[in-house]
Amino acid sequence: xxxxxxxxxxxxxxxxxxxxxxxxxxxxxxxxxxxxxxxxxxxxxxxxxxxxxxxxxxxxxxxxxxxxxxxxxxxxxxxxxxxxxxxxxxxxxxxxxxxxxxxxxxxxxxxxxxxxxxxxxxxxxxxxxxx
Numbered sequence: 382x383x384x385x386x387x388x389x390x391x392x393x394x395x396x397x398x399x400x401x402x403x404x405x406x407x408x409x410x411x412x413x414x415x416x417x418x419x420x421x422x423x424x425x426x427x428x429x430x431x432x433x434x435x436x437x438x439x440x441x442x443x444x445x446x447x448x449x450x451x452x453x454x455x456x457x458x459x460x461x462x463x464x465x466x467x468x469x470x471x472x473x474x475x476x477x478x479x480x481x482x483x484x485x486x487x488x489x490x491x492x493x494x495x496x497x498x499x500x501x502x503x504x505x506x507x508x509x510x511x512x
Contacts, residue, residue, distance in 0.1 A: 391404055395460045399457050403417035404417070416446065419444070422440055424440070426439045437477065437512070439509045447499050448499060448501075453500075454500040465508075474512065477510065478508075482506060484503070486501070486502060486503070
C-alpha cells in the first residue's frame with residue numbers, strides 16, 4: 382500500500398507544484414530541500430464482520446509537512462489534505478475511503494544544523510484498504 386500511496390502523492394499536480402517528488406516514508410533525509418512530506422504508519426485495525434475478516438484494514442498514517450516557513454507548511458498541508466481526500470483505488474489493493482482526521486502544528490519547530498529552522502504541520506489520516 383505504501384508504494385501506491387507514495388506514487389499517488391508524487392503524481393498529484395497541486396501537491397507536486399509545492400513539493401516536487403519529495404515524499405518519503407518514515408524519515409526525512411538529512412539536508413533535504415523543503416517543503417517536503419514525510420509519513421509513518423501509526424496504527425492498523427483489521428475490519429471484521431460476522432463472517433470473519435474481509436481483507437480490509439483501516440490504517441492511521443501521520444503526515445508531516447515540513448517547510449522553511451509556517452505559510453509554506455500550511456500550503457503543503459492544504460494540498461496534501463485535498464489529495465488524501467481523493468485517494469481511492471478500485472484495483473488491488475483497493476482503497477475504499479480515506480478520512481483526514483486531524484491537522485495540527487508540531488509543538489516545536491525543528492532545526493537543521495546546515496539549513497536552519499523549519500516548521501511542521503501534522504496531518505493524520507485514516508485509509509481503509511485491502512491488504
